[in-house]
Amino acid sequence: MENPAHFRVEIYTVPVADRFLTFDLLIMIAASLVLTAVLLTRHVIGRGMGFVVLTGYVAYVWSTP
Structure with missing residues (x-):
């Protein structure tokens, strides 16, 4: 018996x-x-x-270009 649910898996690279x-x-x-x-x-x-x-978060956001 064949499985009626067919799945397609695709893998892509994502630029980071x-x-x-x-x-x-x-x-x-x-x-x-x-x-x-x-x-x-x-x-x-x-x-x-x-x-x-909060201070750490503000410092992090401030350091982001």
């Missing part, structure tokens, strides 16, 4: 800017690890930590 691989990806991984550690230890992000995260 060098800056993403050398800077942005590292920042995203670091931010994820820091936020994971904070949430596993504190369970609440207060005003102080919120200010630190």
